[in-house]
Amino acid sequence: MILLIGTNPLPNFVVAEYFLQNNRQLQKIWLIHSEKNTLQSGTSTQAENLERLLKERWGNHGNLQFPLEKISLTDVSDARAIKNEIKEKMINKMNNFSGFHFNYTGGTKSMSTHVYWMLKEIKNRGERSFSYLDARNYRLVKDDQGVIADDLRINVTISFENLITLHGFERCNKDGETDFMGASKKFQEFINSNTNDNIGDGHFLEVYIAGVLDSKIKNKIKNIEIFQNWKIKKPGWRTDFELDVILLHGYHLTGISCTISADKKTCKMKGFEIIHRTKQIGGDEARAVLVTGSNANQKRILQQELLYDTGGERNILVLGKDDLKTGIFVSEIENFMFGT
Incomplete structure (x- = not known):
């Protein structure tokens, strides 16, 4: 061959x-x-x-x-x-x-x-x-x-560790304990609040998203693994980057970046980064999801601008606070990944 x-x-x-x-x-x-x-x-x-x-x-x-x-x-x-x-x-x-x-x-x-x-x-x-x-x-x-x-x-599967190694990266942190119940409580406070202030650093959001996806999707789809909070770098790099939530279906990567912010500049920077990082590890067909605290109109504009600025057809999905409130974010991510 x-x-x-x-x-x-x-x-x-x-x-x-x-x-x-x-x-x-x-x-x-x-x-x-x-x-x-x-x-x-x-x-x-x-x-x-x-x-x-x-x-x-x-x-x-x-x-x-x-x-x-x-x-x-x-x-x-x-x-x-x-x-x-x-x-x-x-x-x-x-x-x-x-x-x-x-x-x-x-x-x-x-x-x-x-x-x-x-x-x-x-x-x-x-x-x-x-x-x-x-x-x-x-x-x-x-x-x-x-x-x-x-x-x-x-039928073709690869572990996430082997996937990053294949591209010359290595993990530079270890799995830590996650408090899903505590994250769920913070999540409810967040979606029921009229402001995104005084909620903390937003780490609870990635814990909650990963936990819900693990319970809702993992048993439905064959050969899917879900990971959280991997810090990755190449040997010799001074800095690393972090993937908040990772979905690996066989060998196909979807990376999720989470922020409670609704600030357009902050969200857009995070959008660019998750698109870039998933492509570095998963190739051009890797997909990226950006979970934000944006309202429906802000989310729509952000999605359009990220698609336009990156030239992507279907490589980025932006979710906002309304998607989190209704719980529709699970089916949105599922449809985005699998086209169901």
């Missing part, structure tokens, strides 16, 4: 995991990545992180060979360089193969285009097949067969 490694290795993990689950005869995985130099940033670290995770999960596969084959490209924008290096470093070494599968989801457009056509044209390398990951609909699509796997979130 041949994979293209871009800045987000999650799609590569999903594809590799699916084929390893369904093909015990898989012997070799090639990881094609960009080399770090003056022309481009490299993705060798992403390839190494992916290899480490696959070895942890599939080291006893039997047929799969470790270390995985890693192919570096010196200029991913130069068609001639790509073709020469793919031929020299990979195709010339494929003589004994009974066949190969190429998934062209990752990498740059020029990488996927030129590698695809090179592999399409080679002769005498056994059976060939090609696929891409339809990330928006969580499906795997083969060129000659159409959809071969619907909703990969059902």
Whole structure:
């Protein structure tokens, strides 16, 4: 199997995991990545992180060979360089193969285009097949067969710790005790008050949201995990960032940021941050939820501006105080995540 490694290795993990689950005869995985130099940033670290995770999960596969084959490209924008290096470093070494599968989801457009056509044209390398990951609909699509796997979130799972490690992050805090009853009391005070002042720092809101979602959604949806209050950073970073509430459905991430504030500037900054952070960890298809103390009109304007400013179609959901009062926030989040 041949994979293209871009800045987000999650799609590569999903594809590799699916084929390893369904093909015990898989012997070799090639990881094609960009080399770090003056022309481009490299993705060798992403390839190494992916290899480490696959070895942890599939080291006893039997047929799969470790270390995985890693192919570096010196200029991913130069068609001639790509073709020469793919031929020299990979195709010339494929003589004994009974066949190969190429998934062209990752990498740059020029990488996927030129590698695809090179592999399409080679002769005498056994059976060939090609696929891409339809990330928006969580499906795997083969060129000659159409959809071969619907909703990969059902069978492809990853722990949140492994997900952040795959992207080079680490957790820098530990789980603490949560007082859901105390948070519920504060929550009732908050939604019944005409002001958002004198309620405290708002930590109660994330405790309450996580607790309610855990009780309402977790037993309804297969392969969903809910976490709260993870502080994350990359080695060498001076500062960390915090995800208030995390929903992980198989491998698909939804991050929730909570604030009792109704101040537009404060809420908008939090909206930008949760969108950015979820994408860093979960890729372009990750989703973000912003829970605020805004009224209905403020919420509507905030939602529109965040969508416009980030160019997103459905990557952000803003909830306000009215959603919290009526309890509709649970179904809103559920619909946002699952389209039910």
